[in-house]
Amino acid sequence: MKIKSLLIFGAVGLLWLNESKASADLNHHANLNPEEMGANHFADITIKGKITDKSGPVPGVTITLKSNPSIGTSTDGSGNFAITVPADGILIIKSVGFKTQEIPVQGKTTINISLEEENNNLSDVVVVGYSSKKQGELSSSVSVISAEKLKGVASNDVISMIQGKAPGVVVSSGSGDPTSAPKMTIRGIGSINGGTAPLLVVDGNILGAYGTEGATYSPNDVESVTILKDAAATGLYGSRAGSGVIIVTTKTGKAGEAKIEFSSTVGFNSPSTGHFKLMNSQQLYDYQKTFSNPDPSVLKNDTNWWDLATQNGMTQNYTLSASGGTEKTRYYIAGNFYREQGTVINNDKNAYNLRANLSSQLTKKLKLSLLLNGVFTRNNYANSNTLGDGYLNLPFDPAYNADGTPVDPRITPTWKGRDVENFLHSTQYNLSYQRSLNLSADVNLDYNIVKNLTFSSYNRTTFYNTFAVDYYDKRTKEGGATNGSLYNSTTYKNRLLSSNRLKYENSFGENHLTVLAVGEAEKSYYDEANLNGKNLPAGRPVMSTATDIISNPSGGQMNIILVNI
Known part of the structure; x- marks a missing residue:
């Protein structure tokens, strides 16, 4: 936490220095006469270019001027475009499925742009029981909570950290006793005489009904939590999953330098x-x-x-x-x-x-x-x-x-x-x-x-x-x-x-x-x-x-x- 704070303060300090420098440059230009600044410093110029992605030219990409979105154009079938804007303007590049980019003109007359694909939740891989699927392939009710979303709660129990982060899931605690585990129901109580606790699966193996075993993982080691809420749960695990399934996946290393x-x-x-x-x-x-x-x-x-x-x-x-x-x-x-x-x-x-x-x-x-x-x-x-x-x-x-x-x-x-x-x-x-x-x-x-x-x-x-x-x-x-x-x-x-x-x-x-x-x-x-x-x-x-x-x-x-x- 302390290291992160130092980085944040460092970034703020750097931003302040940049703003100070920009202010100094602006004051300098304010003292120049038109001849020193150049007659064409703020003149409109025509920019031509081509927009591509890793597969080739991208047609239909929208290019607009940030300060005046009414000035704009789009790429043709070969990914080419032409637009007239101020020499100090900023171009906004938008296309469905790609990250939006801001490109400073800086007096250039030719700008070629490479688009980056935007992460699509439909292509995210979700762990659903004994296998995994892309989110776009799911037809059942599934909630996925990433490790990032679990942060911000001081708890040693993943179930407490889920509270308020998944629809249809109710987490409650009868007291402030830190030694007592919270109770959890998925889409209400499904049985009068039977257990109402969901089935807990950790790293692909069944652990048992939530609360029947001691903790076998730390919330800090959790990569993601998947909650199965409907017939998809019983289809995979049978009647023991009648109250839903919580699938916990712990973290693994990634190739590269030690982190x-x-x-x-x-x-x-x-x-x-x-x-x-x-x-x-x-x-x-x-x-x-x-x-x-x-x-x-x-x-x-x-x-x-x-x-x-x-x-x-x-x-x-x-x-x-x-x-x-x-x-x-x-x-x-x-x-x-x-x-x-x-x-x-x-x-x-x-x-x-x-x-x-x-x-x-x-x-x-x-x-x-x-x-x-x-x-x-x-x-x-x-x-x-x-x-x-x-x-x-x-x-x-x-x-x-x-x-x-x-x-x-x-x-x-x-x-x-x-x-x-x-x-x-x-x-x-x-x-x-x-x-x-x-x-x-x-x-x-x-x-x-x-x-x-x-x-x-x-x-x-x-x-x-x-x-x-x-x-x-x-x-x-x-x-x-x-x-x-x-x-x-x-x-x-x-x-x-x-x-x-x-x-x-x-x-x-x-x-x-x-x-x-x-x-x-x-x-x-x-x-x-x-x-x-x-x-x-x-x-x-x-x-x-x-x-x-x-x-x-x-x-x-x-x-x-x-x-x-």
Whole structure:
């Protein structure tokens, strides 16, 4: 970001210098007499020329004078034109399918122009499931969001970044909790009893319903997102795509010199109660006086519990990447750090991501791609009572003792609040967090058997492990009844997927034919274990220190094999 800012300032400075020079030249000419300036300096001249593109002459190109568009002409069948304009005029060159150009005359009588084709969205290649098509060939409802359009949102979730960028797609979040994933629906809710989450496909392989797996990619590594909304989705992926499909394509290197990029984003999150306001001590005292006789001594404290429960959170996102390669071998390597503080104290998300995408054209017919990705995440959760206490605790009650330590309401006889709890006292002892590690590796092979016939084998393995801790210290209200309690849960997932595809593709004049046969085999392993204990020493959130259990351990194991043809 800093480097970009310097470049922008440099460009502005250069522009200012050019404008200063132009102003000086203009003043110089203003002081010259007509003989010094030349009698024909502003006289009209006739310009002749030819306009071509890479295929040859271009007929029907419009040439007009910028200062007076009524003066104009067009090229003939051989691309030739002639126009009379002022010697210091500027010509505007326009033609459908080509970039518009501005050509200064500068006293020239002959100007030949080469047109550049304009990028046409209809020729853009769009990834649609197991294959790709030109946008002009699509007859179904498809939205494509490029990496450029995803910028400007400080988030570590692609779904959040899609919000407002695709018609028919609704992204919502129930809270400002940075550890909670947003919900997404495509063209409304399509099922009452079934799932409504769209199917997620990353780099050509199915990941599963959105939200059922941990993140296997960083938004900074995303090249484009394609959203399939209608029957085209179920036609490719069956009933599991009934709620739509999100296709994520990550970045790859381009042939040429190594390109190193660093980007950073910093944002701030502020809590808000909207139009709802909380009373301070004086306001609450005055209100209570309308129906009772409160003790004036309550006014010695004026605690703003809302301000103590919330904070201005900061979001930081830093990415360093390197890409490049040759015509045969290309690479993209990136590392990312993301940290988001919630607007409730002790609530934040920290994520570290490392990706390496490598591809190589081993032979004229065989291409190999290796995609490696790792994400480590730690989520810290706020005390479950924090936000509630911020609303419900009375301003009459003090948050801190005279020595600066948080008040324990259980031993404070003058406490007025209904719930007899101070989240600041609990927060200093209790813990609630989850850490996860998600690793994925893709090995993809594309083999051109004969002309127009390709066999592809896309293979992915993922490892997903989480460990969660909820600890309630014996010194707190939450842990007092159990003399200290600890809950541990661990989850392990391993998934193996092999997707093998045979594709025939050919064009017959204006007609295009694609025939695709896909066979997929998938095996998943799932293990879960839940433990709990009580009677723990203060400050020791370790299960081996517990002397009793709250409930029997629980867990499970599952193996699933799926074959789709």
